[in-house]
Amino acid sequence: MSEDSAGGQARSRVDGAEVVFLHPDPDHNLTGVRLWQDLGIPATDLAFTPVPDGWELRLPRLTAHRVEYLFETRDAGGDTKSVLDPGNPLVVPGPFGEHSVLELPGYTRPPWLAAPAVESRSEPVTVADTTIGRIELLVWSPADAEPGERLPLLVAHDGPELAEYAALDTYAGALVASGTLPRMRLALVGPGERNVWYAADLDYAGALVHRVLPAVRESYACASDVVLAGASLGGLAALHAEWSHPGTFAGLFCQSGSFFTAETDPQESRFSGFAAVTAFVRRVLDAKTPPSTPYVGLTCGSAEENVHNNRVLAARLDSLGVEVAFAESPDAHNFTAWRDVLDPHLTALLLRVWNR
Numbered sequence: 001m002s003e004d005s006a007g008g009q010a011r012s013r014v015d016g017a018e019v020v021f022l023h024p025d026p027d028h029n030l031t032g033v034r035l036w037q038d039l040g041i042p043a044t045d046l047a048f049t050p051v052p053d054g055w056e057l058r059l060p061r062l063t064a065h066r067v068e069y070l071f072e073t074r075d076a077g078g079d080t081k082s083v084l085d086p087g088n089p090l091v092v093p094g095p096f097g098e099h100s101v102l103e104l105p106g107y108t109r110p111p112w113l114a115a116p117a118v119e120s121r122s123e124p125v126t127v128a129d130t131t132i133g134r135i136e137l138l139v140w141s142p143a144d145a146e147p148g149e150r151l152p153l154l155v156a157h158d159g160p161e162l163a164e165y166a167a168l169d170t171y172a173g174a175l176v177a178s179g180t181l182p183r184m185r186l187a188l189v190g191p192g193e194r195n196v197w198y199a200a201d202l203d204y205a206g207a208l209v210h211r212v213l214p215a216v217r218e219s220y221a222c223a224s225d226v227v228l229a230g231a232s233l234g235g236l237a238a239l240h241a242e243w244s245h246p247g248t249f250a251g252l253f254c255q256s257g258s259f260f261t262a263e264t265d266p267q268e269s270r271f272s273g274f275a276a277v278t279a280f281v282r283r284v285l286d287a288k289t290p291p292s293t294p295y296v297g298l299t300c301g302s303a304e305e306n307v308h309n310n311r312v313l314a315a316r317l318d319s320l321g322v323e324v325a326f327a328e329s330p331d332a333h334n335f336t337a338w339r340d341v342l343d344p345h346l347t348a349l350l351l352r353v354w355n356r
Contacts, residue, residue: 021069021085037069066102070082199271246292256301264312297326304331
């Protein structure tokens with residue numbers, strides 16, 4: 001096994017036309033190592049090969065610009081566990097724990113991550129006693145914004161998670177500071193029972209429209225053209241909320257939306273909300289006219305399973321006369337991928353809605 005120039009330990013890396021993953025095991029205490037990833041690499045290609053100092057996996061250069069991964073190790077007793085790459089210090093946090101990250105040539109982090117940002121504050125808002133129970137959210141504003149200052153509003157499903165793992169609040173602060181976006185507010189809606197609420201649930205959509213939005217407006221002056229954003233199942237829930245309550249949202253920004261259909265997503269059939277989601281998506285695909293025509297921005301990773309149903313949905317909305325901007329990025333289904341395309345794609349949508 002070759003040695004990396006830093007510290008003498010072999011490291012996972014890009015090696016010419018290949019990506020090389022290395023797991024040290026000089027005494028060969030392990031009986032197997034596999035790569036966990038979400039880029040759709042066939043399972044038959046994920047087993048490591050034993051080499052003198054451990055285990056090695058070589059893959060053709062990936063089309064994605066970065067890969068989040070874990071090593072799944074098996075010991076002599078047959079026990080398995082998932083571990084970070086011990087030779088790679090670069091990790092990314094997430095709601096399901098940390099993952100190792102390998103950034104490939106061509107990948108760049110968004111410059112706004114290091115740009116000056118406006119001072120801000122986040123204040124909790126609780127909407128109690130809805131038909132689905134309590135809904136918690138945080139309202140982010142520039143620190144000097146008075147409650148009576150009428151500002152545009154961006155509402156985000158999984159909002160606290162998008163702030164923590166996809167830097168949505170940092171994005172807003174940086175782009176407001178640069179003058180790219182107007183002064184604005186974010187309503188970061190907590191996910192609650194997300195697998196139920198976000199699965200095309202009419203009770204959740206009603207609570208969002210009739211309870212959450214009025215609660216925000218009761219405390220803060222908001223412009224009329226509200227944008228609703230969400231990723232994964234939260235993106236599906238964003239489209240469902242507007243489809244169920246037409247005219248509530250002037251814009252929708254859906255990232256890697258879970259627009260499941262029985263044809264494109266049979267692998268999701270065990271999800272408890274699969275029937276509800278596919279029934280709603282079928283309504284959209286079969287519609288003759290849309291109930292409303294908000295501006296819609298869709299993004300999706302070109303390496304993820306959801307890209308197929310996102311392409312289908314984008315084409316159908318466009319055929320119905322909905323103004324749709326659809327963009328694919330060379331990444332997978334994760335928070336960093338969603339973060340990396342906020343600018344320019346969310347930026348363009350917000351300017352399209354708020355400057356009309």
